[in-house]
Amino acid sequence: MASILVTGCAGFIGSHLAERLLHDGHRVVGLDNFDPFYDRAYKQQNLALCLAHPRFSFHEADLRHGLDAVVDALPADPVEVVVHLAAKAGVGPSVKDPMGYLENNVLGTTTLLEWMRHRDIQKLFFASSSSVYGNTPAHPFREDMNLLATCISPYAASKLSGEQLTYTYHHLYGLDVLNARFFTVYGPRQRPDLAIHKFVRLLQDGQPIPVFGNGTTARDYTFVSDTVDGIARGVQYLLEHSGVYETLNLGNSQPISLLDLIAAVGTAVGVEPELAFQPMQAGDVDITYADISKARRLLGYAPQTSLAEGLAEFVEWLNKVAYTPAT
Template sequence: MPTALVTGCAGFIGSHLCERLLADGYRVVGLDNFDPFYDRKLKQTNLAGSLHHPNFAFHELDLQAGAAALTTMLASEQVDVVVHLAAKAGVGPSVKEPAAYLEVNVLATVQLLEWMRLTGVKNLFFASSSSVYGNTTEVPFREDMNLLSTCISPYAASKLSAEQYTYTYHHLYQLNVLNARFFTVYGPRQRPDLAIHKFARLLLAGQPIPMYGDGSTARDYTFVADTVDGIARGVAYLLTHPGTYQTINLGNSSPVRLRDLIAAVGEAVGVEPVLDLKPMQAGDVEVTYADISKARQLLGYAPQTALPEGLRQFVQWLQAQEAAPVLQPLASAQSS
């Protein structure tokens, strides 16, 4: 039974991944620091499905505590593969706090890499972001594009920098690495600050929807179960392909314009949206669009969930949460 260490295990994607890996027969060690970016209660609820599983162990730790602290906490664990999802999230907030994104997304990632080097853990699945492509005009986005001058937010820069560190540790210390660039993941448990979540809650409350720009910006929305399937396939690939260093896109390869997304969320909720027009937000990109041919070739990755079905499942989950409210007050939406 291989053991996977999942950082950010209490988050949106991380909690779904823990459940998937447990179902696939892994032992899972979860790590989270319950960053106050959103309500701790939500993250604890996310973990409920895994906490009592006999093959799940949870540790509360901030990776910024360093490699030595991680070594002490995980002294009794024999880890075969690391899935590094923990990060400081959000394009917009990164514009206001760039130094914090360097500290959490780059320096803390290096601490994790140091722990792997010192303890001999060889396999790393690293969660990067479509934001590294910035306002690249060539679409769809391919993994081999030159990204030296594409990042237009500190969040994007932090993710691309962390990718560079994973290569350095692969080159110097023979870590096996899959970097995966996620494309606007949505679905049950999505963070409250993200666009689909905020739009649905506003509609349910009878409030207008803020639309930034003219509604022509587009995102490659990817349902969480499809992203998690890609991660699970990546974990299995790492365990059977020593010497790996690859970067892949995990998207849906089907961009949706903002105005069409708002209409689709309205249809899923059953409410006609009223728009509140706003200027574009700093750091936002025009489009994200994944070329997923490499992930398909390497992993057999093939997204299965169309937007209407994914939104239906999200709204069903959200209404169940509204019936037992643990949600924080509405915050500004982030779409990347």
């Protein structure tokens, strides 16, 4: 049993991870700043199970302002691993607000790394993104690809900057690091601005589905429990190894085109989609496609959930949600 700090614990992935880590027997300290990107009530409901657990403690804090204010409230047992999920997310919004993304994702990460250094916390799991690959022409994406000129959105640039910062702290201060590039995570509690969530709501409301481009763009949709399993395995790997600096893809290695996704969502909802074609959005990439062989080798990572199964679970969850978040 370890004491693990999870930043962004009230979010989509963070809340699922906190529950998984508690289930695995760990103590979890959760941090979240309830960024107003979407309805706070959403995140409060995400945390309901964790807040009722005796090994969970929560602190509302903004990484940009430092963590000294919550240090005294941390449990007596020292934090052994930090899982850094907190970030301002979304490719499209980052094009409209690049300064906000760089401030949150780069400055916030630097502040966290400095806090870890001064508190002698030596193990970090950092959440990066498949966005860092941009429109790299070779598929599937491998972790050793040259990414010097691939980022086509401020969000992607902020995540690649985070990876570079973690290497700096590994090199200078011996920080053990796993960087994980997430690939289009979906499932219960997904943010309301993301495609699957929006598509389901539009179909249920009898509205057409916007199709940006010609519908051939593809994403490597990965169900949240599979991503969380990869993170939990990564935490265990960090606890058991030293001298670590690795970057891993946590995807599904099965890209799905936008038109095929919409058809699958229609099947899950039981509604024939009506399509509304629109121009491509700035910053969007053509495809994401993860080579997951390294994560399989190091962590035993093996996604288990098919798209049809994951969509059915998401629709079931959404139909039970007791509120309608602002979007």
